[in-house]
Amino acid sequence: MGRLLKIYMPFASNELKRQLAYRGAFYLFIITSLFSSFISYYLWMAVYGSSGQGVLGGLTQNEMVVYIFMVYVTSSIVTVSLSTWVSDDVVQGTVAMNLIKPIDYRLSLIAKALGRVSFQFLAPAVFVWIGLEIYKVTVLDMAPVSVMGVVLYLFSSGMSFLLFVLFDFCFGMIAFFTTYIFGLRMVKEALLGFLTGQLIPISFFPEAVQRVFGFLPFSSMIYTPVMIYLGKYTGRTLAFMLLRQGIWVLALYGLGSLIWKMVTKRLVVLGG
Amino acid sequence: MIEVKNISKDFVSPKKYPGLKGAVKGLFSNEKVVKTAVDDISFSIRKGEIVGYIGSNGAGKSTTIKMMTGILTPTKGTCRVAGINPNQNRKENAKNIGVVFGQRTQLWWDLPLGESFTILKEIYDVPAEDFSARMDFLNDVLELQDFIDRPVRTLSLGQRMRADLGAALLHNPKVLYLDEPTIGLDLVVKDNIRRAIKQINEKYQTTVILTTHDIGDIEELCSRIIIIDEGKLIYDGSLANLKDTYGNKRKISMEIRQPWKLKELHLEETFGVGEDGCSTEFIEETNSFCVTFDKHRIQVPQVLSAVMEVTEVKDVQIQETELAQIVKEIYNHGTAEGR
Numbered sequence: 001m002g003r004l005l006k007i008y009m010p011f012a013s014n015e016l017k018r019q020l021a022y023r024g025a026f027y028l029f030i031i032t033s034l035f036s037s038f039i040s041y042y043l044w045m046a047v048y049g050s051s052g053q054g055v056l057g058g059l060t061q062n063e064m065v066v067y068i069f070m071v072y073v074t075s076s077i078v079t080v081s082l083s084t085w086v087s088d089d090v091v092q093g094t095v096a097m098n099l100i101k102p103i104d105y106r107l108s109l110i111a112k113a114l115g116r117v118s119f120q121f122l123a124p125a126v127f128v129w130i131g132l133e134i135y136k137v138t139v140l141d142m143a144p145v146s147v148m149g150v151v152l153y154l155f156s157s158g159m160s161f162l163l164f165v166l167f168d169f170c171f172g173m174i175a176f177f178t179t180y181i182f183g184l185r186m187v188k189e190a191l192l193g194f195l196t197g198q199l200i201p202i203s204f205f206p207e208a209v210q211r212v213f214g215f216l217p218f219s220s221m222i223y224t225p226v227m228i229y230l231g232k233y234t235g236r237t238l239a240f241m242l243l244r245q246g247i248w249v250l251a252l253y254g255l256g257s258l259i260w261k262m263v264t265k266r267l268v269v270l271g272g
Numbered sequence: 273m274i275e276v277k278n279i280s281k282d283f284v285s286p287k288k289y290p291g292l293k294g295a296v297k298g299l300f301s302n303e304k305v306v307k308t309a310v311d312d313i314s315f316s317i318r319k320g321e322i323v324g325y326i327g328s329n330g331a332g333k334s335t336t337i338k339m340m341t342g343i344l345t346p347t348k349g350t351c352r353v354a355g356i357n358p359n360q361n362r363k364e365n366a367k368n369i370g371v372v373f374g375q376r377t378q379l380w381w382d383l384p385l386g387e388s389f390t391i392l393k394e395i396y397d398v399p400a401e402d403f404s405a406r407m408d409f410l411n412d413v414l415e416l417q418d419f420i421d422r423p424v425r426t427l428s429l430g431q432r433m434r435a436d437l438g439a440a441l442l443h444n445p446k447v448l449y450l451d452e453p454t455i456g457l458d459l460v461v462k463d464n465i466r467r468a469i470k471q472i473n474e475k476y477q478t479t480v481i482l483t484t485h486d487i488g489d490i491e492e493l494c495s496r497i498i499i500i501d502e503g504k505l506i507y508d509g510s511l512a513n514l515k516d517t518y519g520n521k522r523k524i525s526m527e528i529r530q531p532w533k534l535k536e537l538h539l540e541e542t543f544g545v546g547e548d549g550c551s552t553e554f555i556e557e558t559n560s561f562c563v564t565f566d567k568h569r570i571q572v573p574q575v576l577s578a579v580m581e582v583t584e585v586k587d588v589q590i591q592e593t594e595l596a597q598i599v600k601e602i603y604n605h606g607t608a609e610g611r
């Protein structure tokens with residue numbers, strides 16, 4: 001374990017350093033992504049206002065505010081476009097450079113993703129989070145989150161991170177078969193917006209649709225930790241949700257290993 | 273150390289048609305083109321040998337190297353490196369080898385060079401004292417200390433290549449693969465790199481396989497060469513042997529005053545040899561008359577005096593055939609006998 005950390009931590013710290021060096025581009029990204037959270041905020045406020053009902057899809061108006069901004073915080077912790085790195089490596093032929101070393105390609109990518117996510121968390125997700133808590137207590141007149149709530153949320157988000165990167169690794173493997181991964185990535189992102197609950201809380205969908213979503217790994221990526229943060233899951237439901245995340249992590253880990261084995265068997269390293 | 277047995281690699285790619293119409297047609301056709309990049313090659317290399325692996329562009333050199341490093345699966349045949357099948361045991365094999373691909377780097381683009389080395393130390397699990405000893409050695413031969421603090425992306429090609437070679441040697445690999453390590457480098461850096469390879473080989477008995485287009489690399493480093501052409505092995509043997517077989521030709525160019533008198537000259541008859549023993553050529557623009565002959569059968573003075581009997585000679589140049597020319601001749605010829 002210690003050796004694993006020693007080998008792969010440099011990939012994480014390297015990515016963190018790189019992000020710090022190029023932070024200009026990242027601030028632009030922060031502004032655009034927060035902007036869409038605010039659009040979503042005003043939209044939902046209008047929906048609640050015109051519906052005349054206090055509770056929609058199981059969420060009060062105030063809980064909806066928390067939902068929207070915690071989705072932002074959670075996706076900063078969870079989403080990182082690992083598949084882009086894979087396709088870049090394939091197109092530029094740098095996969096070969098990774099393969100001549102006695103390292104696990106996937107682990108090195110996950111470590112790099114961890115570096116990226118640490119940066120996203122520090123700038124600015126954690127501040128949005130703190131701001132939200134202050135707003136909750138002072139303006140919305142809600143109780144602040146409990147320590148246990150924070151711990152459970154962070155644990156579940158950590159699982160979500162693993163789930164997401166393991167999934168995106170599998171997705172990135174497509175790059176070995178077609179060079180047209182960019183277009184597919186747009187489709188993937190659009191779909192994930194729905195399936196993870198990022199755009200609309202999954203509880204808004206009809207029962208049957210919710211059931212289907214429950215069978216897919218995506219709702220575990222963002223919806224689950226946010227609902228845990230909101231305190232919507234307790235006792236056995238909570239345990240079930242965390243277990244489901246764990247099972248998906250294992251399943252996607254296995255799937256990724258399988259695909260990787262297949263890919264390296266028929267690997268054609270471009271260029272050189 | 274390395275056993276390559278009947279190894280072949282086919283690349284299958286969809287057939288391409290020319291033009292826009294062709295691109296559309298390509299979408300619907302299922303035709304494939306098979307390119308045999310490496311065709312049934314076998315050789316074995318002993319510990320401590322430095323082998324030059326040469327061939328024209330597209331001959332299949334890089335493809336062979338990739339199969340030996342385990343990043344490409346052979347279509348047919350097997351290979352073993354230090355007893356390990358690189359394809360089935362990529363990570364195990366990776367510990368035993370060092371690789372430099374001249375066209376790209378294995379270092380981390382954004383990191384200072386020194387940090388890349390620290391990461392490699394962890395990856396290969398190099399003990400601390402070995403690490404510092406080897407860094408000293410590498411600093412010595414490759415002079416890395418001048419740019420050890422700079423990010424790799426800011427290094428010049430020559431510096432980057434030295435850094436890459438250093439990175440490939442840090443864990444003291446049993447086998448070192450160098451794919452065009454001197455491409456695009458100036459003479460000073462080339463010399464530096466060659467010296468490093470030589471010293472490593474002497475000090476650690478490292479087995480080295482080197483592909484290059486630079487005949488200087490071969491002459492300075494390799495005692496044995498393997499030549500491939502269009503995926504097929506056409507020569508495997510010592511450099512000296514190759515020179516013996518193909519390097520026995522000499523060429524004399526003479527600038528002459530009375531070219532019309534050359535008709536009276538019948539060198540083949542004079543020396544009693546055939547076409548392959550002696551051939552002539554006249555270049556009108558410079559008035560030079562070139563004679564290429566077998567140096568074991570005919571002596572230079574004999575040629576000179578024979579020519580001088582018919583015409584006055586202004587200037588004479590004598591050339592030994594160079595390795596570059598021999599290699600070129602073999603490419604054009606097809607096969608050569610080894611050993």
Ligand SMILES: Nc1ncnc2c1ncn2[C@@H]1O[C@H](COP(=O)(O)OP(=O)(O)O)[C@@H](O)[C@H]1O
Binds near residue numbers: 283307333
């Ligand atoms: N990924 C690939 N797909 C299709 N053909 C390839 C691929 N890689 C190499 N080739 C072909 O195989 C042949 C050998 O290539 P290579 O081993 O790179 O040659 P060398 O290194 O000797 O110049 C070339 O004709 C090249 O076009």
Ligand SMILES: [Mg+2]
Binds near residue numbers: 272333334335451
């Ligand atoms: Mg090549």
